[in-house]
Amino acid sequence: xxxxxxxxxxxxxxxxxxxxxxxxxxxxxxxxxxxxxxxxxxxxxxxxxxxxxxxxxxxxxxxxxxxxxxxxxxxxxxxxxxxxxxxxxxxxxxxxxxxxxxxxxxxxxxxxxxxxxxxxxxxxxxxxxxxxxxxxxxxxxxxxxxxxxxxxxxxxxxxxxxxxxxxxxxxxxxx
Amino acid sequence: xxxxxxxxxxxxxxxxxxxxxxxxxxxxxxxxxxxxxxxxxxxxxxxxxxxxxxxxxxxxxxxxxxxxxxxxxxxxxxxxxxxxxxxxxxxxxxxxxxxxxxxxxxxxxxxxxxxxxxxxxxxxxxxxxxxxxxxxxxxxxxxxxxxxxxxxxxxxxxxxxxxxxxxxxxxxxxxxxxxxxxxxxxxxxxxxxxxxxxxxxxxxxxxxxxxxxxxxxxxxxxxxxxxxxxxxxxxxxxxxxxxxxxxxxxxxxxxxxxxxxxxxxxxxxxxxxxxxxxxxxxxxxxxxxxxxxxxxxxxxxxxxxxxxxxxxxxxxxxxxxxxxxxxxxxxxxxxxxxxxxxxxxxxxxxxxxxxxxxxxxxxxxxxxxxxxxxxxxxxxxxxxxxxxxxxxxxxxxxxxxxxxxxxxxxxxxxxxxxxxxxxxxxxxxxxxxxxxxxxxxxxxxxxxxxxxxxxxxxxxxxxxxxxxxxxxxxxxxxxxxxxx
Numbered sequence: 001x002x003x004x005x006x007x008x009x010x011x012x013x014x015x016x017x018x019x020x021x022x023x024x025x026x027x028x029x030x031x032x033x034x035x036x037x038x039x040x041x042x043x044x045x046x047x048x049x050x051x052x053x054x055x056x057x058x059x060x061x062x063x064x065x066x067x068x069x070x071x072x073x074x075x076x077x078x079x080x081x082x083x084x085x086x087x088x089x090x091x092x093x094x095x096x097x098x099x100x101x102x103x104x105x106x107x108x109x110x111x112x113x114x115x116x117x118x119x120x121x122x123x124x125x126x127x128x129x130x131x132x133x134x135x136x137x138x139x140x141x142x143x144x145x146x147x148x149x150x151x152x153x154x155x156x157x158x159x160x161x162x163x164x165x166x167x168x169x170x171x172x173x174x175x
Numbered sequence: 176x177x178x179x180x181x182x183x184x185x186x187x188x189x190x191x192x193x194x195x196x197x198x199x200x201x202x203x204x205x206x207x208x209x210x211x212x213x214x215x216x217x218x219x220x221x222x223x224x225x226x227x228x229x230x231x232x233x234x235x236x237x238x239x240x241x242x243x244x245x246x247x248x249x250x251x252x253x254x255x256x257x258x259x260x261x262x263x264x265x266x267x268x269x270x271x272x273x274x275x276x277x278x279x280x281x282x283x284x285x286x287x288x289x290x291x292x293x294x295x296x297x298x299x300x301x302x303x304x305x306x307x308x309x310x311x312x313x314x315x316x317x318x319x320x321x322x323x324x325x326x327x328x329x330x331x332x333x334x335x336x337x338x339x340x341x342x343x344x345x346x347x348x349x350x351x352x353x354x355x356x357x358x359x360x361x362x363x364x365x366x367x368x369x370x371x372x373x374x375x376x377x378x379x380x381x382x383x384x385x386x387x388x389x390x391x392x393x394x395x396x397x398x399x400x401x402x403x404x405x406x407x408x409x410x411x412x413x414x415x416x417x418x419x420x421x422x423x424x425x426x427x428x429x430x431x432x433x434x435x436x437x438x439x440x441x442x443x444x445x446x447x448x449x450x451x452x453x454x455x456x457x458x459x460x461x462x463x464x465x466x467x468x469x470x471x472x473x474x475x476x477x478x479x480x481x482x483x484x485x486x487x488x489x490x491x492x493x494x495x496x497x498x499x500x501x502x503x504x505x506x507x508x509x510x511x512x513x514x515x516x517x518x519x520x521x522x523x524x525x526x527x528x529x530x531x532x533x534x535x536x537x538x539x540x541x542x543x544x545x546x547x548x549x550x551x552x553x554x555x556x557x558x559x560x561x562x563x564x565x566x567x568x569x570x571x572x573x574x575x576x577x578x579x580x581x582x583x584x585x586x587x588x589x590x591x592x593x594x595x596x597x598x599x600x601x602x603x604x605x606x607x608x609x610x611x612x613x614x615x616x617x618x619x620x621x622x623x624x625x626x627x628x629x630x631x632x633x634x635x636x637x638x639x640x641x642x643x644x645x646x647x648x649x650x651x652x653x654x655x656x657x658x659x
Contacts, residue, residue: 012194014624015641037194037363038620039391052393058400076319076328088332102337102415105407110344113404117351120397121382124390126358130383137366139386140359142194142620165644 005150006032008135009161010143010168014040017144020164021046024148027160032147035139054123058116065111069104135172143167149174182635186628187281189464194620197465201360201616202367204460209609212459220601227595230588231306239309241588247581248571252589253307254419255563256596259444260300261342261416262437262559265409266445267293268349271356272405275398280626281473283618284465287360288456289449290353291611295603296448297346299596304338306592334418341415345408352401355394358384360612413441420566426503427570432495436488440559443481443529446474447555454549456608465614468543475542478555482533485562489530507570517582518569521561528558 011017017040024031031047044051074093077100082090089095121127139145146166148157154171161169188197209217234241244251267289274282305311317339319329329336361381368374384390417437420428450471457466496508507513513522532554536542541551568583607613624630624640633640 013642016644019641034388035386036388036391037198037386038359038617039395040388041621043388044392047388049389049392052389052396054393054396055400058404072319073331077331080326081328085330085332096332099332102334102411102418103331103340105411106337106340106344106415109348109404109408109411110340113348113401113408114351116400117355117397120355120393124387124393126382126384126390128379128382132362132365132378132381132383132385134362134366134385134387140363140366140384141198163644165642 004174005154005171006174007148007150007154007157007161008168008170008172009146009148009164009166010136010138010170011146011165012143012167013165014038014144016165017146018042018046020146020161020166023160023164024146029148029157029160032149033145034147035134035136035145037140037142037144040144054116054120057119058112061115062108062112064115065107065109066104068111069100069107072107073100073103180625180631182631184626185467185469186631187284187465187467187469187626188619188623189467189628191629192464192623192627194623197616197619197623198363198367200462200464201612201614201619202364204608205364205610205612206367213605213609217602217605220598220605223594223598224602225595225598227592227598230591230595231302234306234588234592235311239307241586243583243585243589245581245583247574247579248568248583250307250571251564251568251583252585252593253303255560255567256593257300257303257307258416258437258563258567259560260296260303260596260600261413262441262444262563263448263556264293264296264300264345264349264445265413265438265441266449267291267296268345268352268405268409269442269445270449271352272402272409275402276406279473280622281470283622284462284467284614285449285453285470285474286618287353287356287611287615288453288613290349290356291604291607291613292445292448292452293349294346294353295600295607296445297342297349298603299600301342301346302596304335304342334415334422337415338419341412345412348401348405348408352398352405355397355401356615356618357611358382359386359394359617360615362386363616364612410438413438420570425570425574426501427507427566430492430495432488432491436485439481439484439488440562443478443485444555444559446478446481447552447559450474450478450548450552451556452604454545454552456613460608460613462614465619468545471545471548472539472543475536475548475551478533478552479536479542482529482536482555486530489526503575507573513565513569516569516573518565518572521565521569525558525561525565528554529562532558 009020011020014036017034017036021031021034021043025046025048034043034047036043070093073096077096078090078093084090088099093100134140134145135147136143136145146161148161150157150171158169158171190196192200242252244253267286270282270289271286274286305314308314317329317336358381361377362384365374365377365381368377414434414437417433421430421433423429453466454471457463493508496504499505513519532551535547535551541547572582573580630640
């Protein structure tokens with residue numbers, strides 16, 4: 001790859017950043033990444049990011065948890081040891097079902113919540129000893145950083161970014 | 176335009192704050208040294224905690240007989256404290272989850288601390304189901320694990336087993352919800368840290384959070400789905416706790432009103448505890464611009480609402496006890512059982528602290544006063560402890576058979592363990608306040624322009640929140656590509 005250079009444009013206001021993202025998009029330039037200190041609403045749409053499917057995964061994880069709870073209560077209470085405990089009916093799962101509802105509910109939530117969070121951590125590559133990858137420490141405080149790859153059009157991009165109100169523009173080598 | 180908010184709304188962030196000011200204000204308690212008062216509070220809490228641990232070891236080593244329980248009253252302080260602590264924990268999830276679903280912006284300054292309170296309170300609650308066991312070393316038998324006894328399973332009909340599932344799900348889900356929300360804030364501390372050790376610790380805690388647009392998109396979706404899951408969870412957990420009583424056959428316990436009534440009581444007492452803690456915290460951490468009078472007032476409104484629900488539930492219980500025609504119910508509620516019996520003092524404490532005192536909050540001047548809020552919140556915490564004590568001990572002291580009537584007297588071990596959990600709670604909370612960002616800065620920054628005092632004033636004057644672009648402002652336009 002010949003183009004290993006990127007432009008880092010800094011902004012210090014979320015509304016200016018939004019306009020800048022739209023301006024860069026209007027020029028059909030590729031935005032490699034935007035680093036923000038807080039969620040800027042509508043930024044993903046402006047950048048053209050695909051919506052996340054984490055909620056869909058949570059739904060299926062929840063169904064898994066529910067099925068697990070039904071299987072577990074049925075196996076342990078009805079099939080393996082169908083004992084009479086306080087006169088509770090044990091001849092079929094449905095007959096004793098009301099007593100299993102709390103377990104079914106909790107396991108549904110447990111599976112949906114934890115597996116979705118683990119999916120999020122894996123997809124976003126977050127774990128305890130992960131090195132942070134934001135190029136500038138100010139991006140977790142009050143600066144917004146837009147990263148644009150350069151293909152021999154440095155001057156044009158810089159001119160555009162200056163016009164959008166960038167407070168600092170750096171051209172850096174990306175390895 | 177994008178930040179339009181009705182001018183009638185009071186600002187949630189006071190003063191002339193920029194994004195960087197928020198960072199500075201929230202990082203300050205972490206980066207500075209603890210003062211003398213912090214150490215005094217910490218050592219008092221630590222002493223209480225160690226005393227409580229001593230009482231726990233004494234109980235486990237000697238036997239439950241060192242408590243004031245007897246053969247009729249098998250639950251008293253242990254389960255009272257358990258339900259009390261679980262109840263306190265519920266406000267945290269309510270603030271972070273339910274208020275998120277309702278898009279309440281005022282939650283943002285308080286959700287971090289409320290969630291911390293939840294987690295530390297559930298730790299305390301979680302102690303009681305273990306230490307009140309006669310054989311706590313066999314506690315792991317409550318888990319449905321394959322085993323060498325021909326795979327002997329647990330009985331899924333028991334609410335005490337539901338409790339195991341409910342509390343462990345609640346604690347673990349609250350923990351990941353809280354931690355995920357902390358990642359951007361830990362990242363902020365990490366990127367500011369000057370001491371290498373501190374940088375290492377916060378780099379570890381922040382899981383390498385970098386704040387990419389995609390990360391934020393996922394982060395918000397995860398928060399929303401977790402809030403959607405935590406809301407039914409918080410309602411179910413205290414429902415399941417209430418079923419420890421409601422599914423029994425004791426008059427005074429067997430009641431279908433318990434699930435919603437316990438949940439309302441949990442939110443009531445939980446918010447009171449949040450008020451107690453934040454009333455002090457906003458002062459000692461100098462975060463008065465973020466936890467404002469407005470926040471205190473909003474929380475007091477929730478307290479009036481849930482306190483009202485609890486009051487209606489008490490009235491309903493009494494009405495149904497009379498209406499049911501069951502002499503046992505009648506006896507428990509209307510006769511010597513509660514209001515006039517040997518526990519009348521506990522019953523009337525409940526009425527005074529839970530029903531009468533909080534009514535003062537209808538007066539606007541009172542619910543906007545920090546001092547009065549603080550006093551009422553303490554009163555509610557006491558009252559809600561008595562609610563659980565009354566439900567448990569009064570009912571058990573007068574059962575179906577008069578020959579089983581007995582009284583309960585706590586011993587110093589009962590009291591010591593309770594004091595120990597309060598100490599343990601404050602040890603955790605004090606350590607938290609020194610090491611964690613106590614306000615979710617990433618969230619507060621999102622509302623600064625819509626709800627900050629400075630920007631609200633500017634909007635009134637017709638100045639847009641978006642700064643004008645000054646082309647001469649581009650500071651370091653440079654080519655760094657040859658440096659590396």
